[in-house]
Amino acid sequence: MPEPLTAHTQDYLKAIYALSAQHGPVSTNALAERLGVTPASVTGMIQRMAAADPPLVSYRKYQGVRLTAEGERAALQVIRSHRLLEAYLVEHLGYPWDAVHEEACRLEHVLSPELTARIAQALGEPQRDPHGELIPDAQLTMPAEDTLPLADLHPPQQALVRRVEAGTAGFLRYLESVGLVPGVRLAVLEASPYDGNLRLRIDENELVLGPAVTGHVFVEVLEV
Numbered sequence: 329m330p331e332p333l334t335a336h337t338q339d340y341l342k343a344i345y346a347l348s349a350q351h352g353p354v355s356t357n358a359l360a361e362r363l364g365v366t367p368a369s370v371t372g373m374i375q376r377m378a379a380a381d382p383p384l385v386s387y388r389k390y391q392g393v394r395l396t397a398e399g400e401r402a403a404l405q406v407i408r409s410h411r412l413l414e415a416y417l418v419e420h421l422g423y424p425w426d427a428v429h430e431e432a433c434r435l436e437h438v439l440s441p442e443l444t445a446r447i448a449q450a451l452g453e454p455q456r457d458p459h460g461e462l463i464p465d466a467q468l469t470m471p472a473e474d475t476l477p478l479a480d481l482h483p484p485q486q487a488l489v490r491r492v493e494a495g496t497a498g499f500l501r502y503l504e505s506v507g508l509v510p511g512v513r514l515a516v517l518e519a520s521p522y523d524g525n526l527r528l529r530i531d532e533n534e535l536v537l538g539p540a541v542t543g544h545v546f547v548e549v550l551e552v
Contacts, residue, residue: 335437341403353392401468408464409444410436411457416447418458425458426500460491460510479542486515487547
């Protein structure tokens with residue numbers, strides 16, 4: 329039976345999964361930047377993960393790293409635990425959505441699959457966490473999603489906010505203050521060709537947001 333994965337290994341698996349979803353094979357430099365460690369530390373860890381039984385990653389120098397099937401399942405298990413924990417903290421313990429990420433990061437590594445399943449059942453098998461991120465299902469399959477960054481929209485498009493990147497607690501509080509949260513419908517009124525700013529209408533309010541915000545909000549474009 330394989331050894332239980334350490335929290336350190338799980339953090340690497342999550343980071344590789346997230347980066348590969350955006351860019352394909354992940355470079356050691358990109359992984360080092362995301363995890364806040366040196367490229368040399370990443371190389372050593374990747375080599376150990378590739379030599380595990382079964383291997384968690386496949387790695388070739390200068391060609392990046394990919395998760396194996398076993399590594400992807402392990403990554404999805406910890407992502408599922410993390411996002412269900414966030415949902416549980418908000419819905420049952422009254423945490424605000426800007427305070428759950430760090431708590432979930434601490435708890436995700438000690439949650440058993442059995443307890444994860446019970447939390448999912450207690451929540452009614454949710455599909456998304458409080459930030460709108462999709463939750464892998466019980467078979468550790470990530471549901472499909474067709475979204476794009478709000479920054480890519482142009483007038484007169486309308487859209488539904490599906491998810492936001494958690495970022496910092498301050499960023500989430502800002503999004504909440506302007507009403508840019510999952511489930512909200514918006515309309516693009518104007519797009520600046522010079523600085524990328526968008527003028528939006530949310531409910532009866534208008535606001536102007538720049539790419540530093542709109543690049544981290546993901547929407548489903550609506551047919552109107």
